[in-house]
Amino acid sequence: MAAPSTSKAEKAYIQASLQASPPLRADGRTLLDFRTILLETGVAPLANGSARLNIGKATQEGGGGTEVLAATKLEVEDVETGDGVDGGRLVCSVTCSPSAYPHMSSIALDELQYDLTTILNQTLSHPSLHPKNLSILPGKKSWLLSLDLVVLADAGNVFDALFMAARAALWDTKVPRTxxxxxxxxxxxxxxxxxxxxxxxxxxxxxxxxxxxxxxxxxxxxxLPDYWDEGEVLDGRDRWPVCVTLNLLPPVHFLDATLPEEASTTIKLLLAFSFPSNTQSSLQAMRLTGSGEVVLAQMKLLMADGERYAREVFHALELKLRDEDIRRNVKARDKFTVR
Amino acid sequence: MISFASFPVSLQNETQDLTRHHPNVEDDIDMDEGFEEGIHRLTSPGEPLTSSQAFMRGHGTYIDREEVISSVAGTIERVNKLISVRAVRSKYNPEVGDLVVGRIMEVQPRRWKVDANSRQDAVLMLSSVNLPGGVQRRKLESDELQMRTFFEEGDLLVAEVQAFFADGAMSLHTRSLRYGKLRNGQLLTVPSALIRRLKSHFLSLPCGVDLILGLNGYIWVSKHVKQSEQEGEEAFDAEAVYSNKNDDIDDATRLAISRVSNIIRVLAAHFIPLTDTLLLDAYEWAVEQEGDVKDLLQADIGDAMIATITARD
Structure with missing residues (x-):
């Protein structure tokens, strides 16, 4: 049994604070506020695309917050021998560092990793999101895109962090020209x-x-022709979904829960939305985890709300990713002039 | 509602260029100065402290080429010929009489295992808690069978370090009416080095918030409970002491609890030791600003608060 992290009195305090009017959270946020998210792309030099993301790190301190590292690597696969799939494929895997869950047994950690991997893999490798430029020679060779994510620390809201990091890493991925x-x-x-x-x-x-x-x-x-940059960007970088986790504590729901808050709510609704263009949106994945039940009528309202939050997250993330692209181009140019 | 930022840029490369030497290059360190007892000098990992022939190595040091070298960043301490370095950031080192806040991890025969941010789990014996029906009485078999009615897994408690076991684990006791189970608030964790030994670790702020500063770095922020309700030696009420139910807490108190928590978070992020006057100053400042509670966690507002309250001293 995993060690408990909150007492009954703490849970009751958190629940009562959330249901008070106006609702109040431990760190003074409102229900829909996220903690500050730190993001950096291009952190792993040997990967085709990578990103580091931290939710809720204290400003001055070295530690704290949910930290996720994501990296993609391309591999050539032979389609004829049956290893690969014509047109390429994407495989995700999530690893949890034992230091992120010090109280968990190794079996429980494996199960958690499996759960996270399943959700990410099923969502991101869905045909509707498949990038078009993963094929090298039609019918012969194709790229295998492996997306690996490591949870380095968990301070709550790990699903949103994983999806955001995955999106950032895929956005950053460059496919070599062939x-x-x-x-x-x-x-x-x-x-x-x-x-x-x-x-x-x-x-x-x-x-x-x-x-x-x-x-x-x-x-x-x-x-592989010798070319000045690392390749062309992975197709469909605008399509990768973002996830919002709605923590349900009827009658309210809130976003970006910390660990004690997660422990005191029973139901979590994960919604992964993709926004291929400004007006339309598509629901890519949905999970209801935890015990308890939600009626269908309420579910529809929650999904409508979730779409709104996800759009906000999506636009903020896209803005940040474009910033990162500019920053790294400038850095690369500076390095070049020094040389 | 949602904001992204970049990771802070570290100045590592520049500082490394300045201070890195070849190991054979000897720094002009005056080896025998700065070791007077009672005077603390800061050191960093890899710094040669003294010759190993004249001194013995203690915790946080190792010997290489007949030199005692620091293995952690912290203050140098000397007792006679023993040189040790106390790390700035480390697990909590308990001492007898310390007040700690802990969380029950396991219920075992006649004892509880308590997480107290130390290297090993602390132990709370059934014989060192207050049992219902009389302040001092022998424990019975029936008490052993209903240990979970006193403390169960996950419960928070405040206790005092009573003694140490042979393996270095600490033994706690809650044989005072001020100690026991915690309710009506929330827990904060700060580095244990930031909690100094004070005259009293039970602080009561005028904003209706009680603080328990555990020396292990766990801080309990809760609603104020009147002294008269707290004590009452004769009418020891097991129901109340071991209750899991919170009292009614009004919104103003909840807000104050959140504000105090955020102030402590900011102070801890700036690595400033906590004192009651500092907390009061910071609370007044925060109320004067009329900002939202969450604004305190923004970097610039936090920095402004630190600048103001540290300038007052």
């Missing part, structure tokens, strides 16, 4: 001229050419 090449014998050329001697000459003239002129027809392999 050029298809073909190994060609001269046989076809001779064959047209000299049909009688084909068998003899064909055998003797097999020299593997390195010819890219006719690559569209029967490309056999690919090369």
């Amino acid at each position: 050029r298809a090449i073909q190994y060609q014998t001269r046989r076809s050329g001779y064959a047209s001229k000299n049909t009688d001697a084909m068998e003899v000459e064909g055998e003797s003239n097999i020299t593997s050419g390195f010819d890219t002129r006719d690559m569209a027809r029967a490309a056999a392999d690919f090369e």
Whole structure:
């Protein structure tokens, strides 16, 4: 049994504060306030895309807050041998550092990791979100995009943090440019001229050419052209969803719960929304965890509210990600001038 | 409602360039000065303190090339020929008589295991709690069977360090009416180095908030309970002492509790030791600002508060 983290009196205090009017939380936030979120992209130099995210870190202090590290890595897969899927695929995995959950047994930690992995993998590898540029040679080779997330510390609201970090890392991902090449014998050329001697000459003239002129027809392999940047951005970077966790404590619900708050609410509603354009939105995933029940009529209201919160989170995150892109371009340019 | 920020930029690279030397380059450290007993000098990991021939190494140090070298950042302490370094950030080092706030982790035969932010779980024996029906009486078998009615897993309590076991774990007691189960408030955690030993660790602020500063870095912020209601040696009421129910708390008190909690968070983030006068100054300042409670956690407002209250001393 995992060690308890809150006493009954604490739970009652938190519940009563949340249900008071006006509602008040331990750190003075209103129900819909998030803690400050810190985000940095490009933290892992060897990854194709990476991000570090922290929710609720104290301003001056070294520690505190929910900290998640996300990184993507591209791998070449052979479609013909059955390893890969034509068009590429995305695989997510979530690891929880034991130091984030010091009181948990290793079995419980494995279960938690499995749960988090399932939710992320099912949501992000859904066909509706599939990036189009993960194919290298149609029917032959494709990219496997592995997205790995590590929960370094948990101070509540780990689902939102994971989805935001995943979105940031995928946004940051660059797919290397590839050029298809073909190994060609001269046989076809001779064959047209000299049909009688084909068998003899064909055998003797097999020299593997390195010819890219006719690559569209029967490309056999690919090369990575040397180019000034790391590649083109992963397709569909605007589509990756964000998640909001609605912690339900009827009649109210609140966002971005801390650990004691999570312990004193029984039901959590996870909603992952994607906003492909400014006007439309699509619900990509939904989970109701915990004990207790919600009636359908209330669920509809909650989903409408959730969409509004998610849109806010989405726009704030996108703004920050664009900022990060600019910041890193400037940094790269500075580094270049120094050299 | 939601805001993103960047991670603070660390100045690591610059400072490293300034102070890093080849290990063979000897700094001109006057080896035998600065070790007077009672005077604390700060040190950082890897700093040679003294020769290992003249001194013995204590906690927080190691010996390399006949030198005693600090392995943690903290203050140097010397007792005769023993040099040790007390780390700035470490787990709580208990001493007998300390007031601590702890959380029950496990109920075991005739004892509770208590998390008190120390290296090992503390132990609270059934014989060192106040039992219902009389202040001092022998524990019975029936008490053993209903230990969870006194404290169960997750409960918070305030207690005093009574003694140490052979393995260094501390033994607690709650044999005073001021000690016992905690209700009507919320817990805060700060580095244990920030709690000084004070005359009293039960503070009562005029805004209707009681504070219990546990020396282990756990702070209980709760609604004020009148002294007269707290005590009453004869009418020891087990129902009230071991209750899990909160009293009615009005919104103003809840707000004050949140505000005090945020002030302590900001002070802890700036690594300022807590005193009652400092807390009062900060609370007055926060009320004067007429801002929201959550504003205190913003970096600039927190910095402004620290600047004002530290300037007053």
